[in-house]
Amino acid sequence: MPHLTGWTKPAWFSVGVCLIALVIGPAARAQEKDVPAYKVDPFWPKQLPNNWILGAVGDMAVDKDNHIWVLHRPGSNSKEDYGLQEGVAICCSPAPPVLVFDVQGNLIKSWGGPGAGYDWPTTEHGITVDQAGNVWITGSNAKDRQVVKFTNDGKILLQIGKSSNAPMNNSDTTMLGGAASIEVDENAHEVYIADGYMNRRIAVFDSENGAFKRMWGAYGKPPNDAKITPYNPKEPPIDSFRNPVHCVHLSTDGLVYVCDRSANRIQVFAKEGKFLKEFFARRETVGQGSVYDLEFPNDPGQKYLLVADGQDDVIWILRRSDGAMVGSFGHRGHNAGEFYHVHNIDSDSNGNLYMGEVNFGKRIMKFSLVK
Numbered sequence: 001m002p003h004l005t006g007w008t009k010p011a012w013f014s015v016g017v018c019l020i021a022l023v024i025g026p027a028a029r030a031q032e033k034d035v036p037a038y039k040v041d042p043f044w045p046k047q048l049p050n051n052w053i054l055g056a057v058g059d060m061a062v063d064k065d066n067h068i069w070v071l072h073r074p075g076s077n078s079k080e081d082y083g084l085q086e087g088v089a090i091c092c093s094p095a096p097p098v099l100v101f102d103v104q105g106n107l108i109k110s111w112g113g114p115g116a117g118y119d120w121p122t123t124e125h126g127i128t129v130d131q132a133g134n135v136w137i138t139g140s141n142a143k144d145r146q147v148v149k150f151t152n153d154g155k156i157l158l159q160i161g162k163s164s165n166a167p168m169n170n171s172d173t174t175m176l177g178g179a180a181s182i183e184v185d186e187n188a189h190e191v192y193i194a195d196g197y198m199n200r201r202i203a204v205f206d207s208e209n210g211a212f213k214r215m216w217g218a219y220g221k222p223p224n225d226a227k228i229t230p231y232n233p234k235e236p237p238i239d240s241f242r243n244p245v246h247c248v249h250l251s252t253d254g255l256v257y258v259c260d261r262s263a264n265r266i267q268v269f270a271k272e273g274k275f276l277k278e279f280f281a282r283r284e285t286v287g288q289g290s291v292y293d294l295e296f297p298n299d300p301g302q303k304y305l306l307v308a309d310g311q312d313d314v315i316w317i318l319r320r321s322d323g324a325m326v327g328s329f330g331h332r333g334h335n336a337g338e339f340y341h342v343h344n345i346d347s348d349s350n351g352n353l354y355m356g357e358v359n360f361g362k363r364i365m366k367f368s369l370v371k
Helices: 026-031
Strands: 038-041 056-062 066-075 099-102 108-109 124-129 133-138 144-152 157-162 177-184 191-196 201-206 214-216 245-250 256-260 265-269 275-280 293-295 304-309 313-318 325-329 342-347 353-357 363-368
Touching: 056 245, 056 342, 056 353, 066 124, 066 313, 066 353, 133 177, 144 177, 191 245, 201 245, 245 293, 256 293, 293 342, 304 342
Parallel strands: 056 124, 177 245
Antiparallel strands: 038 363, 056 066, 066 099, 099 108, 124 133, 133 144, 144 157, 177 191, 191 201, 201 214, 245 256, 256 265, 265 275, 293 304, 304 313, 313 325, 342 353, 353 363
């Protein structure tokens, strides 16, 4: 089980206000000629209409038409955010929870929220768009025990699970437990769910009718509800996922990548749940963990992994074959291209990277791939 130990943090460098520093150690630079580099687009997205503002960004997804879908939390903003305290300001109002942008940053569609026939999540968290254009949404609140599938315009198609106050139950295949992330396997007609904030498992369902197919925990073992000790980087890895199981993604070669966020690790599985390998991103990170989300840059072999670290506010660049760290970019801050609790990342067909911030960040940004 390969992992990273003893790496030395390289020095930062910068090229202009729009180019975010790509950090690569001398040895890695000599060996890795094709490590991706990015520069921030400080004018993306364009201003929202109707005095709308974003709340904390749960997730972003790029569809087959290179439209960028944003799921945010309107309820995360305070009266001060909306300028409503004592009637002293003329701004603002909450944007609908689902926003869709084109690559130029124009808003082209918006919808979402509670409605008849489905349980809208209490805390919006995960979004993905399948090849048919259907939109899948999850929630991370303790009551959010469901995943909901909509048409491209927000009409209900399918719900797996239901809103409930029931306790954590990793054995229950009829409900979820604060699902964080979703990935659809188009050919197999299956949906993979990182389940998540209460439960600690990957659960797989039929993407057409919602029937349960299979599930597994860390190292491919059956998931359980056993109490786990707090993370300690000096101790050996535990044989259970920690909360939250924060992302699940499929590579082009048919592997399942799972973000075990607060354990600072990525575990890799075959589609049937067989454990293959694991590696770590900044294993010494404590707090909320270093593996929030991951993305495969736009190269045919998916040689690298981009790992969003919301605790350290860095994007790590790992070699996918063995998890070796070959670079990073970004650091904490409020300027364009800096991060304040980076939560999720996704890329379009041209390799451009999109990032959303949660908690008090409440921003979305675009990073153009440097050719």
